[in-house]
Amino acid sequence: MPFTLGLKRHDPTFSAMTRTLGILIFPDFQLIDAAGPIAAFEIANRWEKGRYDIRLMALKAGQIKSSSGVRLMAEKLLDPAKLDTLIVAGGPGVDTMHTDAKIISYVLKASRRVRRVVSICSGAYILAAAKLLDRRRATTHWHRSVDFTKRFPDVQLEPDRIFIKEGKIWTSAGCTAGIDLALALIADDLGEAAARKAAQRLVVYHRRPGGQSQFSALLDMQHADGRFSGLLTWAKERLSEPLTVEQLAEAARMSPRQFARAFTAETGVTPAKAVERLRLEVARERIEADVESLDQIALMTGFNDPERMRRAFLRNFGEPPQGIRRKAKKTAAL
Numbered sequence: 628m629p630f631t632l633g634l635k636r637h638d639p640t641f642s643a644m645t646r647t648l649g650i651l652i653f654p655d656f657q658l659i660d661a662a663g664p665i666a667a668f669e670i671a672n673r674w675e676k677g678r679y680d681i682r683l684m685a686l687k688a689g690q691i692k693s694s695s696g697v698r699l700m701a702e703k704l705l706d707p708a709k710l711d712t713l714i715v716a717g718g719p720g721v722d723t724m725h726t727d728a729k730i731i732s733y734v735l736k737a738s739r740r741v742r743r744v745v746s747i748c749s750g751a752y753i754l755a756a757a758k759l760l761d762r763r764r765a766t767t768h769w770h771r772s773v774d775f776t777k778r779f780p781d782v783q784l785e786p787d788r789i790f791i792k793e794g795k796i797w798t799s800a801g802c803t804a805g806i807d808l809a810l811a812l813i814a815d816d817l818g819e820a821a822a823r824k825a826a827q828r829l830v831v832y833h834r835r836p837g838g839q840s841q842f843s844a845l846l847d848m849q850h851a852d853g854r855f856s857g858l859l860t861w862a863k864e865r866l867s868e869p870l871t872v873e874q875l876a877e878a879a880r881m882s883p884r885q886f887a888r889a890f891t892a893e894t895g896v897t898p899a900k901a902v903e904r905l906r907l908e909v910a911r912e913r914i915e916a917d918v919e920s921l922d923q924i925a926l927m928t929g930f931n932d933p934e935r936m937r938r939a940f941l942r943n944f945g946e947p948p949q950g951i952r953r954k955a956k957k958t959a960a961l
Contacts, residue, residue, distance in 0.1 A: 646711035646816060647680040649737075651753075652701055653730070655720030658693040659802045660747040664714060667809035670825040675817050686729055694719050707737035712812070717748030717768070717802075725752040734759070738795075745797040745812070747805035754798065755779040765798040766791050853893055855879065863905050866929040870902045906930060907943055914948050915955035921948050 648668060650661050661683065668679045685691050685701035692698050707713070715734065724730050735757045738744050746754045751767040752775065754760050761781040772786035785791060790799040790808040799808040806829065814822035858879050862870055875898050876886035890898050910928040913919055921933050930936035937947050944951065 645677050645680050647682060647705075647709055648712045648714060649682050649684050649705050649710045649741075650714045650716060651684050651704075651730075651734070651750075652691050652693075652699065652716050653685060653718075653720045653724045654692055655694045655718055655723075656691065656716045657718030657748060657802055658695050658697055658699075660716035660718060660750065660805050661693075661699065663803065663806040664747065664809035666829060667806055667813060667825050670828045671813045671817060671821055673828075674824055675821055678817060686727075704733055707733075707740040710737060710741045712743040712745060713737045713741050714745040714747065715750035715753050717746065717750035717752075721749045721752040725756040731757045741795075743795050743797060743812070745799075745808065747799050747808065748802055751775070751798045752778070754796065755782050759796055760798070763793040763796060764791050765793065765796070766800050767798065768801045770801075855890055855893055859894075859901065859905070862902060863909070866902075866906055866909060867927055868929065870929065872898050875902075902929075903939060903943075907939060910936060910940075910948070911944070911951060914952050917952060917955060921952075924948075 650665065652661055665681055668681055672679050682705060683691075683699055683701040684704045686704060688701060688703040690698040691701045713734070730753060734744070734753055738757065738759055744754065744759060746765075746767075748768050749771055751760065751765055752771075755765070755775070755778070760779065762783065764783045764785055766785050766788040767775055769786045772784060775782070775786075776784050786800075788800060789804045790797060790811065792811075797808060797812070799805050810822045810826055813825055858875065861878060862875065868874070872883050872887055875890075876883040879886050879890075881889065887898055890901070894901060896904070906928045910924050910930065913924045913928070914921070919927070921936070925931060925933045925936040928936070930939065933948075940946065940948050940951070
């Protein structure tokens with residue numbers, strides 16, 4: 628049976644500090660884009676009674692069918708003056724909804740009244756169509772980044788970020804990144820302790836930094852039944868070593884020539900390029916964590932020379948390690 632969400636105004640736990648969250652859904656929305664953040668805010672409410680009034684909204688009240696076929700009951704779009712935060716879900720339906728004049732008009736009107744405007748995954752299309760992301764940094768699911776950039780060239784898209792905060796506008800990447808963003812919103816409202824409790828109850832990492840990449844070089848190159856999946860994991864655990872073709876071939880129990888040819892055919896990259904991608908991914912994670920010095924990171928990831936690491940970062944990320952560290956610090960401070 629369809630169900631409704633949210634505390635009622637007559638509920639004794641309803642607090643004067645309650646923040647009303649309006650989660651906008653539409654036909655063919657992605658279920659987890661709504662359910663993930665809802666779960667996080669629900670858990671936060673258990674420790675901070677009545678802090679969030681969670682409301683599902685749509686153009687028309689009633690059952691809204693998600694892309695999975697599961698339906699959720701939504702109420703008609705709320706008066707923006709009653710909302711603290713507007714959260715726009717993503718999903719295949721954005722391809723139609725980001726051109727819907729009524730939706731765009733509502734989002735634009737709400738953006739002038741609410742404290743925060745949030746998009747989950749491809750919900751960024753709707754914010755961009757309302758011109759809320761023009762000349763702003765934003766992110767969305769990496770799979771849509773090429774299409775998004777073509778449609779909205781005025782948006783400063785950063786497709787490898789988990790989530791981005793630009794003033795009152797928050798955008799997030801793929802589906803589960805909506806949970807990361809919800810935890811960040813909880814921390815923003817109720818403090819880190821509340822966000823940590825919610826994360827523990829959800830059994831998720833507390834918290835993936837917004838600046839963390841949504842890509843995984845290891846997963847990108849691995850094939851579930853591929854013969855080199857184990858080798859790639861083995862290599863990632865030994866990045867401080869040279870990891871030459873000969874060393875990798877020996878670990879794979881193949882001749883160097885046979886190994887190089889077979890590895891490139893399966894993964895799409897040469898062994899040397901694969902090793903560099905693994906080094907870059909781990910180095911970037913350590914740089915953003917801001918624990919070790921750049922010299923230490925260069926050594927532990929096998930670049931050895933900080934200048935060599937700097938050149939690799941410029942070639943692959945378009946900026947040096949120092950720039951990435953500064954951005955991570957800035958994001959953490961927001």
